[in-house]
Amino acid sequence: MTKKLWGGRFKKEIDKDFFEFQKSIHYDYKLAEYDIIHSLLHIAALKNAGILKNGEEKKLSSSLKEILKEIKKGEFKPNFHSEDIHTDIQNRIEEKVGALALKLHTLRSRNDQIVFDGRFYCVEKALDIALSLNVFNKSLLSFIAVPFIGQKFIGYTHTQRAQVVEFVYYIHAFSAMFRRDLDRLVRFIDSLSIYVGAGALTGTSLSRENYNKAIKELSYLKDSNKINKIKPTENPLDNVSDRDFVIEFLSILSIIQMHLSRLAEDFILYSTKEFNFIDLPEEFCTGSSLMPHKKNPDFLELVRGNTGKVYGNLMSLLTTMKGLPLTYNRDMQLDKEPLFSSVEVVGLELKVLSKFIKGIKLNTEVIEKALEDETLYATDLAEFLVYQGVPFKEAHTIVGKLVRDVFDKNKKIKEMKDEELKQYHHALNKTIIQKVMNAEYSVKSKKTLKRIIPR
Ligand code: ARG
Secondary structure (H helix, E strand, O other), X not given: OOOOOOOOOOOOOOOHHHHHHHOOHHHHHHHHHHHHHHHHHHHHHHHHOOOOOHHHHXXXXXXXXXXXXXXXXXXXXXXXXXXXXXXXXXXXXXXXXXXXXXHOOOOOOHHHHHHHHHHHHHHHHHHHHHHHHHHHHHHHHHHHOHHHOOOEEEEEEOOEEEEEEEHHHHHHHHHHHHHHHHHHHHHHHHHOOEEEOOOOOXXXXXXXXXXXXXXXXXXXXXXXXXXXXXXXXXXXHHHHHOOHHHHHHHHHHHHHHHHHHHHHHHHHHHOOOOOOOEEOOHHHOEOOOOOOOOOEOHHHHHHHXXXXXXXXXXXXXXXXXXXXXXXXXXXXXXXXXXXXXXXXXXHHHHHHHXXXXXXXXXXXHHHHHHOOOHHHHHHHHHHHHHHOOOOHHHHHHHHXXXXXXXXXXXXXXXXOOHHHHHOOOOOOOHHHHHXXXXXXXXXXXXXXXXXXXXX
């Protein structure tokens, strides 16, 4: 147990097991960089208010920046005996500058620090996820859509063969989901402010000008657009008690995860021997320890499976926050692990998926064979009859009966003679069947589609 940021009013030492139970350093050390930015801003505001002398502020600032350097180089090693990251940094500064460090925590609270750190973390990570999502989405289009322009595919509803689609549109449907996710992330980042000056809950005696000046002068963030996000608090009570931004981020991550899981499920299904439409890259599959022939889609299964964790993280925080009285309550410390977990899971999935997608092979021969299934064109035939003046409901019945009959007689519509076809409707004949019941006609007849990629 290291030195704590509190204790004066206590007669007894904290119970060792309780100390271990309540500490957060083993996960909140990830916020070290943002915590130092908060400290840099804070000491500048204290200087502006005349509480710190210029020289004192400089001394504190250079020791804070030394730690910042360690963090940037990946050399920062948190002391896991500390209570939390705020305490850990305070203790380090004490080691560096001695008694002067006791002024660092003037007029501020960890309640204010932690929400500053959390908001900063969310902005940075939302940006990272948005960039990875963009890379992945581009890979999706350039590696498995563009090379297959013109390729027809089977569209399913209820996992039953439905109608023919262009493969590009099938892939683009996923891309459209990820596009929406990207827009959601951008809106989220745009809407997020990072507040300072809440104190424990009622604000501080430093003025807004003290803070504004400090923000403007923060050289560490001078060239970053994040500096515009930092503002003096608007309502400190709300500020220290608000975790909406974490919930919002977790819900965006949950939607992304849901989309990734749906993509994973389709690819798992289509890579089975039963479908055999795609081959998965071997480097992302594993074998069985018992069955020598197996090539299992473990990566995709883990993506699908992670949905439990990511949804769980959202539910966990929603439940933690339910019914909490204003303002800060220690319960809120428990927002960190779910947040870090979802960020890590989705980030890793996107990273691996961007590579995975490049190795997927389309079994075009198998797909072409499947496209010979005449039922895929039943709707096209009914639509053809509509253009001959037949009411759709009647056309539906005619084609339904035709499909049922060939099914019962184990025949093919394309093998039927003109006389047979005419019994269903006088406009039907062999030539019409050839023309209408083919993949090219089927996709060309769909005029509502916006051409996403030129033919
Ligand atoms: N570790 C705390 C958290 O993550 C920081 C705030 C602690 N404040 C307090 N009064 N104990 O929320």
